[in-house]
Amino acid sequence: MYEMLILKLAHFYPLSSEDKAGLRAVCQGRPRHVGARQQISSHSSSHDTILVLLRGWVCPYKHLSDGRWQILSFQVPGDYFDCEFQLGGEGDYALRTVTDSIVLELPRKQLEHATMVYPGLAKAFRRCELVQAAVLREWVLSLGQRNAKERCAHLICELFWRLRAVELTQSDVMDFPLTQEEVAGAIGVSTVHANRVLQDLRGAGLIEQHGKKLKILDLGRLEAVALFTPHFLNLDHGIRDFDDGVPRDLRRDYPSALRRPRMVNGEPAGRVRPSLSAG
Amino acid sequence: MYEMLILKLAHFYPLSSEDKAGLRAVCQGRPRHVGARQQISSHSSSHDTILVLLRGWVCPYKHLSDGRWQILSFQVPGDYFDCEFQLGGEGDYALRTVTDSIVLELPRKQLEHATMVYPGLAKAFRRCELVQAAVLREWVLSLGQRNAKERCAHLICELFWRLRAVELTQSDVMDFPLTQEEVAGAIGVSTVHANRVLQDLRGAGLIEQHGKKLKILDLGRLEAVALFTPHFLNLDHGIRDFDDGVPRDLRRDYPSALRRPRMVNGEPAGRVRPSLSAG
DNA sequence: CGGTCCCTTGACAGCCGTCAACTACCGTGG
DNA sequence: CCACGGTAGTTGACGGCTGTCAAGGGACCG
Numbered sequence: 001m002y003e004m005l006i007l008k009l010a011h012f013y014p015l016s017s018e019d020k021a022g023l024r025a026v027c028q029g030r031p032r033h034v035g036a037r038q039q040i041s042s043h044s045s046s047h048d049t050i051l052v053l054l055r056g057w058v059c060p061y062k063h064l065s066d067g068r069w070q071i072l073s074f075q076v077p078g079d080y081f082d083c084e085f086q087l088g089g090e091g092d093y094a095l096r097t098v099t100d101s102i103v104l105e106l107p108r109k110q111l112e113h114a115t116m117v118y119p120g121l122a123k124a125f126r127r128c129e130l131v132q133a134a135v136l137r138e139w140v141l142s143l144g145q146r147n148a149k150e151r152c153a154h155l156i157c158e159l160f161w162r163l164r165a166v167e168l169t170q171s172d173v174m175d176f177p178l179t180q181e182e183v184a185g186a187i188g189v190s191t192v193h194a195n196r197v198l199q200d201l202r203g204a205g206l207i208e209q210h211g212k213k214l215k216i217l218d219l220g221r222l223e224a225v226a227l228f229t230p231h232f233l234n235l236d237h238g239i240r241d242f243d244d245g246v247p248r249d250l251r252r253d254y255p256s257a258l259r260r261p262r263m264v265n266g267e268p269a270g271r272v273r274p275s276l277s278a279g
Numbered sequence: 280m281y282e283m284l285i286l287k288l289a290h291f292y293p294l295s296s297e298d299k300a301g302l303r304a305v306c307q308g309r310p311r312h313v314g315a316r317q318q319i320s321s322h323s324s325s326h327d328t329i330l331v332l333l334r335g336w337v338c339p340y341k342h343l344s345d346g347r348w349q350i351l352s353f354q355v356p357g358d359y360f361d362c363e364f365q366l367g368g369e370g371d372y373a374l375r376t377v378t379d380s381i382v383l384e385l386p387r388k389q390l391e392h393a394t395m396v397y398p399g400l401a402k403a404f405r406r407c408e409l410v411q412a413a414v415l416r417e418w419v420l421s422l423g424q425r426n427a428k429e430r431c432a433h434l435i436c437e438l439f440w441r442l443r444a445v446e447l448t449q450s451d452v453m454d455f456p457l458t459q460e461e462v463a464g465a466i467g468v469s470t471v472h473a474n475r476v477l478q479d480l481r482g483a484g485l486i487e488q489h490g491k492k493l494k495i496l497d498l499g500r501l502e503a504v505a506l507f508t509p510h511f512l513n514l515d516h517g518i519r520d521f522d523d524g525v526p527r528d529l530r531r532d533y534p535s536a537l538r539r540p541r542m543v544n545g546e547p548a549g550r551v552r553p554s555l556s557a558g
Numbered sequence: 559c560g561g562t563c564c565c566t567t568g569a570c571a572g573c574c575g576t577c578a579a580c581t582a583c584c585g586t587g588g
Numbered sequence: 589c590c591a592c593g594g595t596a597g598t599t600g601a602c603g604g605c606t607g608t609c610a611a612g613g614g615a616c617c618g
Binding site: 179180181191192195196198199 | 595596597598599
């Protein structure tokens with residue numbers, strides 16, 4: 001079952017069979033079952049553990065003192081979260097399950113030892129964390145610049161690509177256990193508006209929903225609506241050698257000036273205005 | 280000059296004089312000057328460097344294919360950014376200066392060696408990265424749930440606390456070199472609306488602006504407007520011992536159910552509706 | 559003194575939130 | 589078999605926050 005973690009890590013860095021064996025040796029704890037829509041807390045005697053999600057969906061979220069709350073990401077099987085998020089005290093966010101889930105607690109000490117012995121593991125974990133951060137940055141971009149429809153489409157695209165990476169899709173169909181309230185909490189809109197946006201996407205022939213399954217009818221158009229590119233997910237299946245170290249000039253192909261498009265009826269118009277010239 | 284980095288790190292973990300000496304030994308490169316509103320790219324022969332900001336403000340930002348762009352955070356003196364963000368290829372975001380800046384490139388290999396020799400450095404850097412991630416999560420919460428006025432107030436509070444931590448404030452006055460366009464790009468609104476929100480804050484007697492300086496007139500009220508708590512910044516001046524490892528039940532004081540308040544004229548109403556019961 | 563950048567203002571429109579009510583669905587129990 | 593209750597999804601009316609457009613003003617600089 002914890003092959004899920006190996007499957008995921010191998011997407012970010014090619015693991016040797018020794019790496020995998022070393023990881024398996026650490027994964028000897030007893031998996032813990034957590035019901036749907038429950039808080040997850042570290043039950044072990046020490047909070048110095050890493051939680052690996054073996055089955056189900058989980059979401060970290062944050063809330064304001066007046067009760068408003070925001071989902072920060074969705075975790076799917078193979079994902080892990082570092083309980084160090086507590087930063088030595090109360091964490092700045094909380095974790096709850098979306099569906100029935102099975103989590104495994106790995107002792108940090110043992111895991112760190114394994115990453116010392118098997119450098120491939122260290123690189124895979126490190127890269128994994130960088131990707132998590134990249135996803136969070138993409139959410140900032142989404143919440144700041146995309147409108148509700150684009151954000152919703154983008155969320156679906158992100159989940160589809162990530163689930164496909166751990167082989168949890170069947171062709172164009174994926175699990176989609178989120179309620180509209182959870183979608184709303186993730187894309188920063190009200191539940192009512194999330195409903196309208198989802199209807200909009202269905203009406204446009206982009207997706208179909210049946211029960212807790214979601215079918216992508218036209219991935220290309222959906223990605224176009226979302227302004228989605230899978231680049232930030234770095235799902236290269238560990239094929240590339242990231243360590244060749246060829247120096248490149250960053251962002252050479254970026255426009256020399258920041259621009260914002262005019263928006264007309266939620267769609268960017270052809271013309272853009274120059275802005276924050278890059279000098 | 281690079282004492283700025285030490286000053287900042289010491290906020291996150293108490294550094295011994297050996298730690299500091301070890302860090303200074305790595306900081307022997309020549310600082311590079313970058314003009315205002317310029318792209319920053321890694322100029323060194325290898326992209327395997329860490330950039331430390333010694334003077335000025337810098338902002339990473341991301342943009343959509345149609346030209347919309349979003350600022351991801353502001354970096355102030357003492358902050359550093361890992362060029363590994365490139366993830367082995369083109370990065371998913373870009374970096375540009377807000378003001379005239381001075382940056383220092385540290386070779387990753389040497390820095391990693393130093394962190395092996397001086398574990399205090401490793402802990403300080405690690406904690407620093409965790410705080411960066413926490414700030415990003417707070418931005419997600421802001422962009423998703425706070426309205427424009429709250430977001431703007433929150434941004435000002437965050438910057439004020441962070442600048443104070445590196446002793447770059449004079450009593451209630453801080454540098455504030457951002458144009459309204461940059462504020463808008465950070466809080467995800469149009470420039471025109473950013474202007475209105477700033478006027479609103481000034482009109483409410485919360486802040487004053489003169490040139491590139493901003494004076495906080497009533498920090499308590501500003502934080503109340505922003506629903507700001509400095510907790511996520513973890514600016515404990517390294518006083519607490521983070522390694523005592525006392526197990527605690529996470530989030531014990533969180534409400535057992537997620538709730539969202541009703542919003543009336545942008546203010547949450549007294550009553551909240553239950554939502555996503557935690558079981 | 560013309561140009562550029564930045565800030566400001568007003569009118570108008572549209573995305574999105576709020577409220578309230580309704581439907582569909584599902585498992586439980588009589 | 590149907591009543592029932594709870595959860596999730598849906599709809600319509602209305603209003604407000606926020607974007608867009610256009611124009612003008614002030615500060616700074618060559």
